[in-house]
Amino acid sequence: MTDYLNVRSGPSASLPKVATLTPGQQVRTTSRTANGYQQVVFQGRTRWVQAKYLTDAAPASSRTLGAAAVAKSTRKVTASAPSAAAKAPSSVSTALVRGAYLTDNVNLRSAAGTDQKSLGILPAHSYLTLRGATVDGWAPVSAAGHSGWVKAAFLSTTKPAAIVPASLRAPSASTPAQTAKKASATKSAAAKNAASVRRIVYASVGVNVRSGAGTAFRTVGQLSQGDYVGTRGAAVGGWTPVSFQGKAGWVKSSLLSTSKPKVSASSAGSAGSVRRIVYASVGVNVRSGAGTAFRTVGQLSQGDYVGTRGAAVGGWTPVSFQGKAGWVKSSLLSTSKPKVSASSAGSAGSVRRIVYASVGVNVRSGAGTAFRTVGQLSQGDYVGTRGAAVGGWTPVSFQGKAGWVKSSLLSTSKPKVSASSAGSAGSVRRIVYASVGVNVRSGAGTAFRTVGQLSQGDYVGTRGAAVGGWTPVSFQGKAGWVKSSLLSTSKPKVSASSAGSAGSVRRIVYASVGVNVRSGAGTAFRTVGQLSQGDYVGTRGAAVGGWTPVSFQGKAGWVKSSLLSTSKPKVSASSSRTNASSVSGTVTSTTPRSYSSVPSSGGVDPWGFYWGQCVSYVAWQVRSNTGHSNFQNMYRGVHFGNAENWGSAARSLGITVNSTPTVGSVAWRTSGSAGHVAYVTAVHSNGTIDVSEYNYLVTSGFDTRSNVNWQSGGSSGFDGFIHF
Known part of the structure; x- marks a missing residue:
């Protein structure tokens, strides 16, 4: 630590040094501080020095250099000369006191704290050189060729009658009298410091939380009467450092208490207090910031509740909305659930409800008709909402994905479905039958490729409502589309020519003779297995070019259709011994x-x-x-x-x-x-x-x-x- 103090052009170590103060040199201070720097008047101009290296100007008379003098070395005092006080609202300070005397035998420790290593014992009445300002009641000193820390409470500027040479002897246990004296001094100092490190403190009244230690710093939040925070350290200049909503803040120490105050009636019902459940008194917007100038991120219906993230700021309460941060006008929130009016009770836009389509309605990718249609709901179909309505559009979960539906077309009660809608083959999540043989395509139109076929009477499940006259279906575990006019919600009577077809969808067929199973529809494809006479497989769809798609040992295969039969053939003795080879065991197919x-x-x-x-x-x-x-x-x-x-x-x-x-x-x-x-x-x-x-x-x-x-x-x- 240098004995000289740099004078700078501004309150930062990165700004130019314009001069240097020598130990004991006097300067006048102004009322301004910033970033740990004190503004001073130097050579007729305002300059800045580090406040921690200044101490009160005082005559060389007896005084104790304890916590009041060292730890609070930034305290400003008026000038001792009347003329100086009359001329300007400033004070006279001097550079840091250079040395002090020990009032008792004291441990010299390696760092600031009684839990730190003792380097040895320094004798009472020895002179120590101070290396800087105190930290939490500990002073950095040099003595007998060693540097370390001593308890500031045992330092004094008063010169003793007999000065003892500073020498370091091995650490030893303190006498009972010394132990009691030190414990009493420590306890007394701690009791007076209400803002000591890592305590829970309460707001005695409503109080601002600031970004720094002073009213010149911006407000980052507020504490209501009775709200509590944890301190981050000891007070500095009458301001206590606290942890507020996970960030660092500062609160006026005089407005904090270590005991919870009795909260007044006017404060007890405040919707903006920290970490409470609050209800929307009426329908209200949730915004991205504290004000109407910020964008709307959602809405709360009357009676919907959210949790607060902290105290209100400027009449706006920070809340957690759908897992994200939001802000709501505090005057529109209540700590008790309001009685929901009849007009609001049926609102389709409230959070996490089941809603029904009042009529056929499009589901869109965003909140507005400008967004693309991702599907449709038929009259009476239902979906779950993902949150509150935004701009008259309700966010919903549609077929496992996010969608939006016009709120006015939704209802919380299932509507009576009209006859014209009830039989629609394109409605959501129904079983439909092929009225005739029909192609299954990869998209909604004949321009899309054919991915399979349905025979008359075959059924599939729909994946949603029809789009442009085409119904989305689940076909062999994949997505497909079928012409809606060729589908029916009731199973048609299958004609005789269709009933015996070995290639129809999802039937059990038997090998009339021993037959190869191939990887594709033709003899040019490789053989992936064999069926013995009488072995059966399930078909995967309709025949293509005289070949039937089948499921063989869990994989796709193809068998010549003319070698399959819908009835089990009489198996010859020579064949019966080989039946088990194709299935690794015996088979039955009676569904539980x-x-x-x-x-x-x-x-x-x-x-x-x-x-x-x-x-x-x-x-x-x-x-x-x-x-x-x-x-x-x-x-x-x-x-x-x-x-x-x-x-x-x-x-x-x-x-x-x-x-x-x-x-x-x-x-x-x-x-x-x-x-x-x-x-x-x-x-x-x-x-x-x-x-x-x-x-x-x-x-x-x-x-x-x-x-x-x-x-x-x-x-x-x-x-x-x-x-x-």
Whole structure:
């Protein structure tokens, strides 16, 4: 620490140095301080010096250099000369006192605090050189060739009758008298300092929180009477540093108390106090900042509630709105829930409600007709709201995505659907049938490519409302579109020519003779397997060019249509011995009645999987037969999704996944287009297992397999077992 003090052109160490003060040199101070600097009058001009290196001007008389003199070295005093006081509202200060005497034997410590290492004991009446200003009651000193810290309460500028040479002796335990004296001094100093480090303090009255220690600093918030904050350290110049809403702030120390005050009636009901639940007295905008000049980020309907993030600023209360920061006019908030008027009670725009389409209505990508249409709701269809209405448009969740609907076309009660609407094949989440053979296309129009076909009487689930006369459907697990006029909500009577077609959608067909299963529709495609006479598979769609698409061992394949039959042929003895080779076990296809009755909405089961898929069926078994009765697609914050994800998803939740099958465990593998899961119903001594499953041998259908060699790999094996 230098003995000289730099004089600068402004209140910052980065500004030019214009002069230097020597120890003991007097200067006049003004009333201005900034950034820890004191403005002084030097050579007829205002300059700036670091305030902590100034101390009160005083005659060389007896006084104690304790907390009042050292720790508060920035305190301004008037000049001692009457003429100086009359001329200007300034005071006379001198550079920092250079030295002091010890009033008792004291430890010299390595840093400021009794928990710091003692370098040795300095004797009473020895002279110490001060190296700077005190910090939290500790003074930096030099003595006997050592530098360290001593308690400022044991320093004095009064010269003792006999000065003792400063020498450092080994630390030793203090006498009982010394210990008691030091403890008393420490306790007394702490008791007087109401703003000591890391305490909880309360606002005695409503008070501003500022960015710095003084009224010249900007207001960053407010505390209501009785609100509390934590201090960050000791007071500086009558201002206490606090933690306010996660940030640093300063509060006038005299307006704080260590005990909670009795809050007056006028303050108790303030909607702007910290961390409370408040209600909208009327419909009100939520804005991005504290004022009407800020943009609207949402709305609260009468009676909706939010949590406050802090105290009001300028009549605006900071709130948490849909997980983000917002501001609401404080006068429009109440701490008690208002009685909601009849006109507001039915508002379709309130937060997180189920609303119905009063008429057919477009769902748009944004809040306005200028945004593109992403779908449609038919009269009576319902969606869930994502928040409050904005500008007359309600945010909704539509088919798993965000959308917006005109609020005036929504209702909180289900409307009576007109006859013309009730039979519409294009409404949301219904089962529809093909009135005749029809193409399934990749988009809403004949210009889009054909992705498959439906035979007369085949059914699919709709994904939403019709767009331009085309209905979006779920076809073989993928999105497709069908001409709405060719669909019906009732199953048509199928003509004889169609009824026997081996290529129709989702039927069981049998191999009339031994037949190859190929990767495509033709003999030019590679053979991926074989069916023996009498083996059956499920079709994936209608025949194309005399070849039927089938599901073979969980994968897509094609079989010559002329070699398939809808009735099981009589199998010759020579063939019967080879039937098991194609399916790794015996097969049955009687769907459990209880799963068959599971409702689906738009092809989705109540727990979030597509009905008829392996994951839907196994999830039903897990819910029915394990302790995880509430298992669903999004479970405990983890998305299970496709079968291939189940192993890693289960492990992340601490659910056991290993290679040991048990009855009731879930057999799981990652191979295939999306993996596969099955429910283990038996474990045999030879290591094979029995399973029940969906969408393996039969598209969207049920089967069981016995004596499955799960370690064989490929499409009939499994990677491991999940023990829910």
